[in-house]
């Protein structure tokens with residue numbers, strides 16, 4: 283199987299132009315944005331098969347030798363924080379819990395960067411048994427993806443009957459002190475009517491729920507702008523049971539809009555990535571499991587750090603590649619344009 287058949291784009295050869303780039307160590311782009319938030323995908327493997335993300339058979343496996351090692355991940359993250367101005371690091375995938383050496387990755391980063399917040403986005407399957415160890419290794423926060431609390435609907439959407447493991451994982455994370463726990467739910471038509479139950483459950487369990495509009499990053503290529511569930515539809519559904527009051531955004535780079543639920547203190551967030559996109563304030567830079575830099579979820583233009591690193595590149599040389607990659611970042615995703623073409627990689631192969 284070729285890389286293109288695997289949904290992995292060709293890496294761009296040579297260093298892109300740095301023409302016009304200001305003389306700054308930070309990860310700036312041509313549109314005045316500065317990347318401070320690093321998302322690191324550490325595996326393509328996953329214990330679930332969410333229909334809006336993965337193919338039923340899972341993603342083609344990345345050969346072990348092509349995946350970044352613990353030492354390589356720790357080196358690149360340290361470089362991003364110390365030299366490039368990254369302030370927050372989030373591990374994602376696939377599912378980060380699929381890597382048995384996740385605790386070593388976290389511990390390595392925490393040891394070198396004790397003041398940098400380390401977070402993880404996970405589906406929560408198996409978290410019950412690892413939350414305590416991860417917290418001890420230095421993990422600070424966890425976002426757990428849970429689209430519905432209805433067991434049958436969960437099994438249908440994820441193609442796996444693992445809801446109970448996720449709920450146990452959320453509770454274990456709270457006990458381990460990984461609070462505040464955020465719950466992410468992708469807005470899907472099959473689970474929309476259960477949105478009020480999910481919000482009620484999250485409030486009772488002291489979790490902060492955020493709904494996310496589905497983006498065209500599914501392996502089945504079934505996403506359609508005309509039929510996706512919008513933030514506006516969700517607000518109507520939630521309004522049948524709760525009184526929602528919009529809160530003004532305090533952090534412009536935060537993608538979610540927040541509402542107080544029944545006067546507070548509970549809140550609910552909505553990340554309206556499609557209908558109210560926040561590209562103008564995007565502060566993200568991404569590293570894939572094979573060590574490629576990807577500045578935008580929707581751009582297939584990737585730059586390799588792994589081979590450069592394995593070929594003996596110095597930290598300065600790696601930093602130059604990273605800065606150059608960010609200088610090429612697109613203005614926005616263009617989902618709403620008539621000529622929009624989804625990227626080759628699906629969400630599970632990028633890391634959300």
Ligand code: SAM
Pocket residue numbers: 328334335374375376377378403404405425426427466467468494495496497498499500629630633634
């Ligand atoms: N497996 C982990 C999980 O599900 O949390 C981490 C990886 S997953 C790709 C990261 C986030 O992307 C999850 O919150 C997931 O719900 C979200 N996601 C996946 N596919 C999506 C899509 N097509 N549109 C919007 N969000 C999506």
Ligand code: SF4
Pocket residue numbers: 328329330331332335336375376377404405427629630
């Ligand atoms: Fe796996 Fe997360 Fe994709 Fe679901 S969203 S299939 S849990 S990577």
